[in-house]
Amino acid sequence: MLGNLAFWTHGACIVYPSEIFDPEAIVDAVVEEKCTALHGVPTHFLGVLSEVEKRKKAGVGLDFSSLRTGIAAGTSIPIDLMKTLVNDLNLRELTVAYGMTETSPVSFQTTPADPLIKRVETVGKIHPYVKAKIIDQEGNVVPVNTPGELLVAGYLLQKGYWQDEVHTQQAMKKDEKGTLWMHTGDEAVMDEEGYVRIVGRVKDLIIRGGENLFPVQVENTLTAHHSIREAAVVAVPDPKYGEVVGAWIVREPGAEFELSRKEVRDVVWRGMNPQNAPTWVWFVDGDGTPEELPKTASGKVQKHVLRRWSKELAERQVGEYFSSPA
Numbered sequence: 001m002l003g004n005l006a007f008w009t010h011g012a013c014i015v016y017p018s019e020i021f022d023p024e025a026i027v028d029a030v031v032e033e034k035c036t037a038l039h040g041v042p043t044h045f046l047g048v049l050s051e052v053e054k055r056k057k058a059g060v061g062l063d064f065s066s067l068r069t070g071i072a073a074g075t076s077i078p079i080d081l082m083k084t085l086v087n088d089l090n091l092r093e094l095t096v097a098y099g100m101t102e103t104s105p106v107s108f109q110t111t112p113a114d115p116l117i118k119r120v121e122t123v124g125k126i127h128p129y130v131k132a133k134i135i136d137q138e139g140n141v142v143p144v145n146t147p148g149e150l151l152v153a154g155y156l157l158q159k160g161y162w163q164d165e166v167h168t169q170q171a172m173k174k175d176e177k178g179t180l181w182m183h184t185g186d187e188a189v190m191d192e193e194g195y196v197r198i199v200g201r202v203k204d205l206i207i208r209g210g211e212n213l214f215p216v217q218v219e220n221t222l223t224a225h226h227s228i229r230e231a232a233v234v235a236v237p238d239p240k241y242g243e244v245v246g247a248w249i250v251r252e253p254g255a256e257f258e259l260s261r262k263e264v265r266d267v268v269w270r271g272m273n274p275q276n277a278p279t280w281v282w283f284v285d286g287d288g289t290p291e292e293l294p295k296t297a298s299g300k301v302q303k304h305v306l307r308r309w310s311k312e313l314a315e316r317q318v319g320e321y322f323s324s325p326a
Contacts, residue, residue, distance in 0.1 A: 001105045002099075002106055003037070003039040015033050015035055017029035023047040027051050027062070030066075031062060031063060034066035036067060036069065037071075038089070042077055042078065042081055044299060049084060052088065064090045068090070069094060070094050070095070072097070073097040078223040079220050080224045082096070082119065082120040086120075096109065098124070100152075101158075102157070104158075122196055122197050123198055124195060125194045127156075129155055132190075133151050134189070135151060136149075145192075146189065147199055147214070148187070149184065150187070150198070151183055152181065157182050160172065186198050187199045187204075198216065199214040199216050201303065206234075206244075207235070207242060208238075208245070208275060211275060218272065219233050221267060222268065227251060228250070228264075229251060230249075232303070232306055233245060233248075234310050235307065236311065245268075245277065245280070246310040246314070247264060247278035249281065251283060251284075261319075265277045265278055277322075279322050281319060281320060289309070
């Protein structure tokens with residue numbers, strides 16, 4: 001949406017490679033039309049990178065020198081993916097945007113002028129004429145660098161959910177000053193400069209023995225490994241800790257070594273700490289699991305589906321159980 005609006009209002013040329021997502025058509029269009037910008041969600045970019053890698057292995061030369069910028073949005077962008085897009089597709093001015101259908105088009109965004117570390121690790125700063133705050137469970141604004149639920153206010157708020165006043169009142173609430181806030185349901189952290197990191201959905205938070213673990217942080221650690229293409233982390237019920245970490249892994253196609261469950265666990269153990277290391281590990285398209293991660297039409301992983309699958313597989317002891325550290 002943001003890309004279309006920007007191009008239409010500035011008289012720019014828009015190239016639609018195909019009626020539906022088609023990595024082959026996208027690569028052809030970028031090269032032949034000498035596109036300068038590429039917009040998409042992580043799933044789309046991963047598909048494009050796979051097509052590029054396939055052609056390179058076949059000895060096909062590709063010129064991406066015209067590419068410069070674009071927007072990555074729709075869901076959390078793995079840090080390693082951002083770096084790959086900058087390095088391999090020449091998207092040196094790629095920006096990350098954050099928003100909701102209910103707060104269209106976006107409320108936070110990085111800029112090409114931001115330091116690279118901010119562009120790969122955050123969703124940028126609040127847009128003009130938009131307000132944001134991060135609150136705890138009691139509704140109090142949290143200190144800087146403290147996680148809490150992200151709230152947004154301003155011109156971009158929806159009027160409400162169609163014929164659903166109950167849901168509208170649950171998500172949109174006025175404060176004591178009369179300001180109407182959208183409760184995003186996203187767990188976020190704001191730093192001293194106003195940059196925001198989305199660390200997960202509030203409902204996706206894993207509470208292990210009273211300690212809050214953030215799935216996005218574990219996923220970023222996992223996808224930084226060269227043999228892991230995608231990772232999705234969810235809470236799995238546990239009799240001792242209440243919840244433990246379960247990791248769904250999509251292996252990198254053509255990887256030199258096939259990653260084992262123990263190696264997946266060790267990636268997090270060494271990269272973060274023992275508490276975040278997955279107790280359960282499932283490889284997509286292995287041990288009777290589905291062939292791909294469940295996703296929405298916009299490419300967002302459906303965590304509620306994964307939680308259900310994880311619970312069922314764990315009850316059957318499928319996924320190699322590791323004793324959690326104390």
